[in-house]
Amino acid sequence: MREQLAILIKLQKTESAAAGIIAKKKDLPVRISRLEEEFKACCEVVEKEREQLEALRKSRREKDIHLQKGQETLKRSRERLFEVKTNKEYQSILKEIETLEEKNSRMEDEIISLLDELDRLETSVKKREEELDAHRLRYGEEKKKMEEELNSLAGELGVCVRKSADLKKGISPEILRKYEQIKNAGRVVAVVSVWKEVCDGCHMSIPPQLYNNLQRSTTLITCPNCNRIIYWERRDG
Numbered sequence: 001m002r003e004q005l006a007i008l009i010k011l012q013k014t015e016s017a018a019a020g021i022i023a024k025k026k027d028l029p030v031r032i033s034r035l036e037e038e039f040k041a042c043c044e045v046v047e048k049e050r051e052q053l054e055a056l057r058k059s060r061r062e063k064d065i066h067l068q069k070g071q072e073t074l075k076r077s078r079e080r081l082f083e084v085k086t087n088k089e090y091q092s093i094l095k096e097i098e099t100l101e102e103k104n105s106r107m108e109d110e111i112i113s114l115l116d117e118l119d120r121l122e123t124s125v126k127k128r129e130e131e132l133d134a135h136r137l138r139y140g141e142e143k144k145k146m147e148e149e150l151n152s153l154a155g156e157l158g159v160c161v162r163k164s165a166d167l168k169k170g171i172s173p174e175i176l177r178k179y180e181q182i183k184n185a186g187r188v189v190a191v192v193s194v195w196k197e198v199c200d201g202c203h204m205s206i207p208p209q210l211y212n213n214l215q216r217s218t219t220l221i222t223c224p225n226c227n228r229i230i231y232w233e234r235r236d237g
């Protein structure tokens with residue numbers, strides 16, 4: 001019985017490992033796509049700021065041209081001052097010059113505040129691009145690692161399945177049937193250890209007499225509470 005139990009314990013451990021691999025096979029693609037989405041969102045933020053920056057630069061070029069034209073018009077108006085013949089005409093051009101000067105001054109103010117904004121945005125874009133570079137590197141490494149892990153899982157699962165089949169060959173049909181029965185009843189783990197009279201499957205105490213029998217392990221014993229196959233395992237503490 002001691003030997004049968006040892007194989008059962010190995011079988012349980014192998015099947016638990018297989019269940020872990022199957023869960024990982026499901027989980028890894030989800031984690032990979034979450035990683036992809038995060039990176040994509042990060043790229044979009046940077047792209048949006050770059051577009052803002054480009055729009056601002058374009059606006060600055062337009063305002064520069066505007067100001068240049070305004071200054072040329074102003075220059076021509078000032079030259080005309082020397083050509084006028086009547087006082088009325090002179091006054092009218094003076095008024096025109098005043099209006100043009102105001103307009104140009106407003107444009108200069110707009111350009112100055114635009115330059116401040118440009119400065120701020122350029123710094124921000126540069127910082128975000130650096131962050132994105134670091135993120136890209138991290139993203140590439142993590143994704144590669146996860147994909148490699150995913151690829152190796154199929155092989156690992158195959159090993160577990162073959163090992164389980166081999167182990168089952170060493171277990172008597174009667175005991176194996178009992179094991180399958182417990183599993184089919186919805187228990188993920190059918191073989192659990194007991195230490196200090198506490199079942200590791202249901203965390204309930206088992207009777208002292210049963211605990212004594214368990215330590216001798218001459219028969220197959222199940223937990224009176226959760227019905228799992230139990231074995232005695234010495235632990236520290």
Ligand SMILES: [Zn+2]
Pocket residue numbers: 199200201202203204223224225226227228
């Ligand atoms: Zn139990």
